[in-house]
Amino acid sequence: MQQKFEFEYDLLDNSSQLSSSDQELLEAAKKATETAFAPYSHFKVGAAARLSSNAIIIGSNQESASFPVGICAERALLNTVGSQFPQEKIQTIAISYEPVGKPSVEPISPCGMCRQSLLDYENRFQSPIKIIMAGMSGKVMVLQSATHLLPFGFDGSILK
Ligand code: THU
Numbered sequence: 336m337q338q339k340f341e342f343e344y345d346l347l348d349n350s351s352q353l354s355s356s357d358q359e360l361l362e363a364a365k366k367a368t369e370t371a372f373a374p375y376s377h378f379k380v381g382a383a384a385r386l387s388s389n390a391i392i393i394g395s396n397q398e399s400a401s402f403p404v405g406i407c408a409e410r411a412l413l414n415t416v417g418s419q420f421p422q423e424k425i426q427t428i429a430i431s432y433e434p435v436g437k438p439s440v441e442p443i444s445p446c447g448m449c450r451q452s453l454l455d456y457e458n459r460f461q462s463p464i465k466i467i468m469a470g471m472s473g474k475v476m477v478l479q480s481a482t483h484l485l486p487f488g489f490d491g492s493i494l495k
Contacts, residue, residue, distance in 0.1 A: 340486050342478075342479075342480075342483045343479075344476060344477060344478045344479070344483065345475075345476070345477040346474055346475075346476055346477075347474060347475040347476075347477065348474060349472070349473065349474070349475065350469060350475050352475070353467070353475065353477075356385070357427060357429070357465075357467060357477075359391070360383050360384075360385050360391060360427055360428075360429040360467065361383075361429040361431065361467055361469055361475070363381075363383035363391050363393055363429065364381045364382055364383040364393070364429040364430055364431040364467075364469075365381060365431045365433075365469075365471055366381065366393075367381030367382060367383055367393035367394065367395045367408070367431075368380060368381035368395060368431060368432060368433040368471075369381070369395075370393070370395040371395040371396050371397070371408065371433075372395070372396070372397045372398055373396055373398050373435075374398060375398050375400075375402060375405075376396075376398065377434060377435040377436070378396075378432060378434045378435075379395065379396065379432060379433045379434070379435070380395060380396045380407065380408035380409075380430065380431070380432045380443065381393065381394075381395050381408055381430070381431050381432070381433075382394045382395070382408040382409050382411070382412040382428060382429065382430045382431075383412070383428070383429045384412055384413075384416055384425045384427070384428050385425070385426045385427040385428075386416065386420055386423040386424065386425060386426065387423050387424040387425075387426060388420075388423055390420075390423075392412065392415055392416050392419070392420070393412065394408050394409065394410075394411035394412025394413070394414075394415055395408045395411060396408045396411065397411055407445070407446060407448070407449050408430065409428070409430060409445050409449035409452065409453060410448070410449055410452045412428070413452050413453070413455075413456050416456075417456070424460045424462050425456060425460075425464050426464070426465065427464065427465040427466070427467065428453070428464055428465070428466050428467070429466075429467040429468075429469070430443050430445060430466070430467070430468050430469075431443060431468075431469050431470060431471060432470065432471075433471055438470075439470035439471040439472070439473075440470045440471070440472055440473035440474075441470055441473060441474070442468040442469050442470060442473075442474060442475060442476040443468050443469070443470065444468065445468075445484065447485075450481065450484040450485040450488070451485060451488060451489070453466065453481035453484060453485075454481045454482060454484070454485050454488045454490065455491075456481070457480065457481040457482070458490050458491070463479060463480040463481070463482075464480065464481050465477065465478070465479055465480075466478040466480075466481060466483075466484065
C-alpha cells in the first residue's frame, strides 16, 4: 500500500515575522557564529537553544586539524545543554551561519548527523523541538519538530 509522509513548515520573508522570543533566539544564534572555530572551512555556524526555564544556551562549530574530529554547532549546543542542564527540555533551537566573505541569505540546513542528534534530544524528553533555520538575513524557515528533518530516523526503540 502506498504511503505518504508530509509536514507543514513556515517560510517567512524575514525574521521580523517571528515572535519576539524567537527573534531573540535567532539573534543569539547569529551572534554565536562569532564563537565558531572554523579556520579550515571558513564557514561559521551558530546555534541557540531556548530551554524550558526560558534561558538561552549557545553553541558553534569547533573544527579540528584532523577534520573529522570537528563538531557542528548543533551538536556542540546539544552536548552543552545535555551536560549542563540535563533536566531541562529544549523548546526551540535557532541555527544560522556566516561564511567568511560570502553572503548568508538562505536558511541553513543541518547535516544528517545533527538531524539524528536533534531527534535524539527530542525523544529524550518526548517533546517536539521547534527548529528555526536562517542566514544572517533573508528568509526564515520554521519547523515544528526534529522528526520533520529526519523522517524514518533511528529512534532506538528497537534496542529496548
Ligand atoms: N556545520 C555546522 O556546524 N552545522 C551545519 O548545520 C552544517 C555544517 C559546520 C561543520 C564544519 O565546521 C563547517 O560547518 C563546514 O562544513
